[in-house]
Amino acid sequence: MSSLLEISPEKLVRLVGTPKCPALIDVRIDEDFDADPRLVPGSMRREYRNVQEWVAELDRDAAVVICHRGKKFSYGVAAWLRHYGIAADVLEGGFEGWAEGGYPAVPASAIPKRDASGHTVWVTRARPKIDRIACPWLIRRFVDPQAVFLYVSPSEVEVVGERFGATPFDIDAPIRWSHEGELCTFDVMVEEFGLSTEPLQRLATIVRGADTARLDLAPEAPGLLAASLGLSRMYADDLEQLEAGMLLYDAFYRWCRDATNETHIWPSPKKDS
Structure with missing residues (x-):
């Protein structure tokens, strides 16, 4: 105790x-x-x-x-x-x-070098949908709460990364933090950061299904896809969308961790008289 x-x-x-x-x-x-x-x-x-x-x-x-x-x-x-x-x-x-x-x-070796203020800095493509919101959520909640995310035009990601010391992720290039085979970037990060717990693996399956158009991987994948596309239409500013998406993934994570066996039935079954 x-x-x-x-x-x-x-x-x-x-x-x-x-x-x-x-x-x-x-x-x-x-x-x-x-x-x-x-x-x-x-x-x-x-x-x-x-x-x-x-x-x-x-x-x-x-x-x-x-x-x-x-x-x-x-x-x-x-x-x-x-x-x-x-x-x-x-x-x-x-x-x-x-x-x-x-x-x-x-593993400390998996965490990118921090900037002068002690933050990790990441860069990816603008107008995020799923992986580019899910990965920042994972990083801020489990790796670096003060992580900085830069959203730029796809053609500028690698250049911005080089010039500003930012780590690229989720781009169509042979980099560490991107899709790998059938796995999406979120899958890769969960594994590389040593976070393969049952709740995060469950969430990774949902993210993979929504992000790679394999909605049959998890019953929740279509819901995540719908919510993600809705957020992308609600926010023109990518960082505002990220802040809203943090709550979305907080909710999905807590469901994966604590509520998968809970059901909700309405109307409630009638009791025998």
Whole structure:
């Protein structure tokens, strides 16, 4: 059982990937991180000694601090965060406990280089429909909550990527982050980021069906396609569409995780008199 000011891996995994997830801060020293260079999904590494310098960059009013085993480093950083008015807990057992529990972890090697502000920057084709909304949702919820997305003309994607240090995704070119065989870009990202949990695999099937015109892959695929096309007609601004799409994928993810066995019947069956 978690003690005061601790959060258990079992409880944290229920928050990861949701809009209400606290800021996740990995303060492992280099030696410990190099022994297992993976991250709790959505977490970012910070230098524990410099907490007073980076605390102002946090955009959440709550945080979970992660060190190697959940001991002195994380407790000290959490205390500093509380001093600055941020509700901060320590991950019970640290990253080691998270890994031993078999929870998903993102390989640091899969995360693109961050810009000077600490954000990953991505670029893709303008006028998104499915994959180009689903992938940013996955990245912001499970990889980098502060990720920046640039939507440009198809012919400009690779040039913008080179000149602005942005990682291209979902384009018709032999790049890491795009369709692979029958898999769509969302499938590839789920696998490459170490996020192959049952709910995300279920969601990936729905996205693949909607994105590749194979609506028979999942009963929900036609609904996602309809909602996605509707959003694309509602918003002329791609970033506004992305913000609206975040809620759509939040809902699909929670259904995949928590509600697949729930049904809704109307009118309700009549009771025998």
